[in-house]
Amino acid sequence: MSEPTSTxxxxxxxxxxxxxxxxxxxxxxxxxxxFVNNDFQENKEPTIGAxxxxxxxxxPTRTIKFEIWDTAGQERFASLAPxxxxxxxxxxxVYDMTKPSSLTKAKHxxxxxxxxxxxGIVIALVGNKLDLTNEGSxxxxxxxxxAEGGEDEATNDENQAEEATPGDAxxxxxxxxxxxxxxxxxxxxxxxxxxxxxxAEVFTAIANAIxxxxxxxxxxxxxxxxxxxxxxxxxxxxxxxxxxxxxTPKEGCAC
Amino acid sequence: xESLAETPWDVTISGTGLGQSLFALALSxxxxxxxxxxxxxxxxxxxxxxxxxxxxxxxxxVNKEPGQSPFEDAEVHSPSDSRLSxxxxxxxxxxxHLIYSRSxxxxxxxxxxxxxxxxxxxxxxxxxxxxxxxNSDLYRVPSSREDxxxxxxxxxxxxxTLMKFLRHIGKPPQETExxxxxxxxxxxxxxxxxxxxxxxxxxxxxxxxLSLSQASAQQTSAEYAVPRIKRHxxxxxxFGPGFGSLLAKWGGGAELAQVGCRALAVGGGVYVLNAGIxxxxxxxxxxxxxxxxMQIKLSNGESIRTKFVVGSHWDLPGQAGNDQPSCxxxxxxxxxxxxxxxxxxxxxxxxxxxxxxxxVVFPGSCLAQAEDSPPVYLLIHSSExxxxxxxQSVVYxxxxxxxxxxxxxxETAVQKLLExxxxxxxxxxxxxxxxxxxxxxxxxxxxxxxxxxxPTDGTICFPPPSLDHTFDDALLDMVKEAWKTVQGEDAIDxxxxxxEDREGVEDE
Numbered sequence: 001m002s003e004p005t006s007t008x009x010x011x012x013x014x015x016x017x018x019x020x021x022x023x024x025x026x027x028x029x030x031x032x033x034x035f036v037n038n039d040f041q042e043n044k045e046p047t048i049g050a051x052x053x054x055x056x057x058x059x060p061t062r063t064i065k066f067e068i069w070d071t072a073g074q075e076r077f078a079s080l081a082p083x084x085x086x087x088x089x090x091x092x093x094v095y096d097m098t099k100p101s102s103l104t105k106a107k108h109x110x111x112x113x114x115x116x117x118x119x120g121i122v123i124a125l126v127g128n129k130l131d132l133t134n135e136g137s138x139x140x141x142x143x144x145x146x147a148e149g150g151e152d153e154a155t156n157d158e159n160q161a162e163e164a165t166p167g168d169a170x171x172x173x174x175x176x177x178x179x180x181x182x183x184x185x186x187x188x189x190x191x192x193x194x195x196x197x198x199x200a201e202v203f204t205a206i207a208n209a210i211x212x213x214x215x216x217x218x219x220x221x222x223x224x225x226x227x228x229x230x231x232x233x234x235x236x237x238x239x240x241x242x243x244x245x246x247x248t249p250k251e252g253c254a255c
Numbered sequence: 256x257e258s259l260a261e262t263p264w265d266v267t268i269s270g271t272g273l274g275q276s277l278f279a280l281a282l283s284x285x286x287x288x289x290x291x292x293x294x295x296x297x298x299x300x301x302x303x304x305x306x307x308x309x310x311x312x313x314x315x316x317v318n319k320e321p322g323q324s325p326f327e328d329a330e331v332h333s334p335s336d337s338r339l340s341x342x343x344x345x346x347x348x349x350x351x352h353l354i355y356s357r358s359x360x361x362x363x364x365x366x367x368x369x370x371x372x373x374x375x376x377x378x379x380x381x382x383x384x385x386x387x388x389x390n391s392d393l394y395r396v397p398s399s400r401e402d403x404x405x406x407x408x409x410x411x412x413x414x415x416t417l418m419k420f421l422r423h424i425g426k427p428p429q430e431t432e433x434x435x436x437x438x439x440x441x442x443x444x445x446x447x448x449x450x451x452x453x454x455x456x457x458x459x460x461x462x463x464x465l466s467l468s469q470a471s472a473q474q475t476s477a478e479y480a481v482p483r484i485k486r487h488x489x490x491x492x493x494f495g496p497g498f499g500s501l502l503a504k505w506g507g508g509a510e511l512a513q514v515g516c517r518a519l520a521v522g523g524g525v526y527v528l529n530a531g532i533x534x535x536x537x538x539x540x541x542x543x544x545x546x547x548x549m550q551i552k553l554s555n556g557e558s559i560r561t562k563f564v565v566g567s568h569w570d571l572p573g574q575a576g577n578d579q580p581s582c583x584x585x586x587x588x589x590x591x592x593x594x595x596x597x598x599x600x601x602x603x604x605x606x607x608x609x610x611x612x613x614x615v616v617f618p619g620s621c622l623a624q625a626e627d628s629p630p631v632y633l634l635i636h637s638s639e640x641x642x643x644x645x646x647q648s649v650v651y652x653x654x655x656x657x658x659x660x661x662x663x664x665x666e667t668a669v670q671k672l673l674e675x676x677x678x679x680x681x682x683x684x685x686x687x688x689x690x691x692x693x694x695x696x697x698x699x700x701x702x703x704x705x706x707x708x709x710p711t712d713g714t715i716c717f718p719p720p721s722l723d724h725t726f727d728d729a730l731l732d733m734v735k736e737a738w739k740t741v742q743g744e745d746a747i748d749x750x751x752x753x754x755e756d757r758e759g760v761e762d763e
Contacts, residue, residue, distance in 0.1 A: 048523040052372070052757065067372065069517070079528040083298055083516055087346075087505045087641065119343050237611045237639045239375040239494050239501055241361060 013056075013063040014215040018206065019084040020070045021113075022094035023105040027128040030193035031094065032070050035203055040194050047072045050080060057207045062215070064207040066090075081109075085117040089214055090124070090206045095177075097127040097190065098169040103177060110184055122209045124187035124202055127177050131192040133170040259527070259557045264290045266741055267551060267559065269532050269566030272300025273350065273508050274717040274730055276515030278565060280367055281738040283515075283522035284754050290561065291516065291524050294531025294554060294570065298513050301325050301569075301691075301720055302350035304506030304642075307333075307342040310589070310687055317689060324569050325582065325719055329689035338593045338647075339684040346642045347589050347687070350508025351634050351651040353378045353500040353612065354726040355486055356493035360511075361501075363731060367752040369514045374505070376639060377498035379603045379610025383461050384617040384671060392675040393599075393615065396461040398499070399491050401604075413455050420452040420462075424485050440478035444468070447477035460630070464616040467724045469585070469655040471619055473627040497604025500725070502612050505641045508726075521757065530555045532571060535564060537711065549713055563741050565715040568708070580708060582692035585722050586661025588652040589688075590669050594681035596648045600637055611639040614724075617668040624664070629655045631668040632724055647684070653724070662688050693722035701732025715740060 020028045029047050033039050036055045051070040056063055069084040085091060093109045095102040106125060113123055130136035174190060181188035187205050191198040265287040268275050275291075276298075282289055297303055301324060305313055314329035321327065333339075354360055354375075364370040381396040397403045403417055440447070444463060448454040454462070459472040466483035468475040490499030503510045520526055531554040538547035548560035564571065568580050599613040613635045619628030634651040636642050642649045650672065652665035665688070673681040694704075704718045715737045721727035739746040 050517065050520045052517070052521055054371075077525070077527040077530075079526040080520055082296075082528065083513055083520065083526065086298075086513060087510075117343075119341060237376045237609045239377050239498075239608055241365065241370050241373075241375050241494060241501075 011058070011062050013065060014210075015065045015067055016090055016207065016210055016215075017067045017088045018069070018090040018092060019081075019088045020068065020092045020094065021081060021085075021106075021109040023096070023099075023102040024072075026094045026096040026099070026102050027193045028092075028094050029070050031092070031126070031128060031191065031199055031202075032068055034193045034196055034199045036068070038196065040196075042194075050084070055203075057203050059204070059207055064210070066203065066207075081112065082116065085113060085121075088117060088121060089210055090122045091117065092124050092126055092202065092206070093186075094126045094128055095172065096129050097172045097177075098129055098132050100171050103127075103172050103180075107180065110186065114184075120211060120214055122187070122206055123184075124189065124206055125177065125181045125184075126188075126202055127172060127174075127190040128193055129169075130190050130197055131194045132168075134168040135190075136192050136195065136197065259290065259525075259553075259559050262288060262290070262525075262559070263546070263548060264288050264559060264561035266290070266563045266565060267292065267561040269293070269564060270300045270570035271295075271298045271512060271516055272567065272717075272720065273302040273512050273515075274720070274734060275300065275566060275570075276512035277363075277730065277734045278515075278737050279519035279524060280369065280515035281734055281752055282741070283367075283518040283524070285522075285742065287741065289519060289524040290527070290559065291519060292527045292530040292532075292553065294529070296529050298516055298528075299349070299506075299509040300512070300567075302348075302508035302512050304346045304348040304350075304509035307339075307345050307347070307685060309342075310347055314687060314689065325567075325692040327584075327690040327692065329687065332683075332686045332688075334684070336593070336682070336684045339591065340644045340647075344644050345591065345649075346506045346509075347591075347649060348506040348509050348642065348651075349691075350506075351502075351636060351649075352507060352724050352726055353502055353614075353634070355500045356490040356498075357486055358726050359728050359731050360726050363752045364511075367518070367754050368756050369518055372514050372517070373503050373510060375494075375501045376504055376611035377495070377608045378500040378502055378612040378614065379498055379600055380613050381461075381464055382599065382613060382615040383464055384615065384621050384668070384675070386621060392671070394461070396464055396616075398465055398487065409458070413458060416452050416454045417458060417462075420448065420454055421488065423452070424481055425488065440476065440481060442477055443473050444475045444477045444480040445472035447481070448472075460616070460618045464614070464630070467614075467632070468630075469632070469653075469722070469724075470629050471627040474629070495607055497602065497607035498610060502636070502640060504611070504639075527553075527555070530557070532564070532566070535571070535714070537713070561713075563713050563715060565717075565737055565741070567717045568719065571714065571716055580694075580719050582719050583655065583695050583722060584657035584661075585653050585655050585691050585693070586657055586665055587689055587691050588650075588662070588665045588669070588686055590650040590652065590686040591643055591684045592648045592650055592669075592673065592681060593646075593684050594648065594673070594676065594678040595637065595646050596635055596676055596678070596681070597637075598676055599635055609639070611637050615668075615672060617664075617671065619664075622664055622667055622671075631664050633668055633672060634724065635672075655722070657690050661690070691722065692719060694719045695722065699729050701729035702736045704729065705733040705736045 022028050032053055036053050053068045055066050071080050071084055091113050093106045095106040178188050189198050189202045266289045268279055268291040271293040279291055311331050314331050317326045317329040381398055382393045383396055385394045386392050397406045403414055445459050448459055463472045465487040466480040468480055533552040533554050536550040538549055548562050551559050600610045602609055615633040617631040619630055620626050631654045636649045638645045638647055650669055652669055654661050654664050708718045709716045717733055735751050
């Protein structure tokens, strides 16, 4: 719109529905806990069915409110995911870099998303548990490896030596996962929910990758708070149920 | 994880339609062990939403498996047209109905906290098809007092009769009670309007359309129409200026159903798709203790034990006394149209939202039918609903007539709609037609309806879904009754669907 964005006007805010998928115990809930509360729990209980959390992510031009659906990885029946990826604009597919089978499962999820989810869905592949590898254990020294896009030579060298290095539990090389991510056009990160390395970066990258068009028509102009002040832009279709009705919860009460 | 067979289930819900899913929501904070299954590979049951390809598969199945769902005789028509986008660019809903602002569903969605996961949009204008020499065949029905004043089609005299009628029905009930004579509402609506208020005949159909009656003004009783017009008028302005009903974005009832299921999944319910009920064996008299459970054989080969089983006629096969319920039929269609049909979605009041849906009514007489034949309703959803790409729209047609005559009327109505909008390129890119079976909308005692359709103590069977164009509040009564049955002595009326926000969901 032609209105100048002065510092007084709040940035436009959009909701983005994000679904987390991946094998059991790869750290899906821990990643969300780190992102939402900046917290980590050792020996966290498995998620039973699913969990719903929200967190805001501030970009230079807008605020993205993530509505995060964390699914249970151990579900045997493969019946929960279809309930969540409907209309999801983003998916975070997680594997455990110390467990090759979890990458196989991740690839399965990516294929299912590409087959079933909305055509424009942004998918991020995330290798978690960087803290159990050499890069992770001396993360204080290295700025760690956001492996998105360009490949870090040093990391490769380390990977090749992985079997020999004592204390390095890495079983999936950065190179392998990154090559797959490039092939499938996915965002790619290696993270540690335990130390927090790269966790916020994943969500910021997803927020940046959501096409502007999908923010506008996809989930409404989303100027939630502005509606109360009456400054609603003409093209907004969103009806705010919460505020108005919460103020007069008694149905039929006209006083 | 325990296997399905080893778990002693408290409740097994069969089917993920709107009723079952709202019931799942009601149980989402209970400590019951709940198994929720569906014989289909998708969520939503008879309120599901589909991509084009899924809709095709659905239609094939409806025809292949008669009697397995409240649908019959489905057929997709897909003329080759390059303007049709990819299959998943569409979310076509079997439940496009609107929700009045005064519906009890909305306070329920608020108190159960799931409204945060839904996005609501306004249903704006009601239009009536009226072929005329004037520039448009579509006449916007005045649906508020302001509208009537602004209308330049109605004569001043007619306006006075209309205002008199609206004033009358707008009166609070206590004022009418004091009046000496009881109002006779058993007469046809047309007679009621004509003899009591001298409302001219040309305004009967527009007024009737506000009731969403699926019969003509002669065939609709005033008893049916008057409270529904009241509801329409009383709903305007509740959630914002200029509109009185809402639509859940991304597929209407399908989205509501999914939200209910998600809530139970978060609460620990176990979900299994592709698993229907083969047979139910009631517990024998000898083990009639507290732990008595019926045996259920599932179509995936597993066998489970449960205290309660909840579903609809189509999800609970083999139950004694569960014969095909008596149903009425409606011919319906879903058409993807190559035009945004923008002129149908004007902003209806200053400061109001841009409507995402509109209602267009074709009285039977405008479709070369007899004066008292049923009207055709077209619910138009714009691309803002997320159901189709920008520049297109989805037209949901319905008439309370079954068979070829019904289909042909709906098709004619869609054609006339496209001819009457000023977009020469407007064409149907894809369409699906089907017959839907359901309960007539004037059955309103949900508790009674649920009781009479549930054959035994442990089996709770939802009556067939309503054919109404609005969300049917009786469904909430049924869900509550089912919830009370399952909760037993723990059921406290005030706690029904009243939940706190879960941890991690911030309040704003």
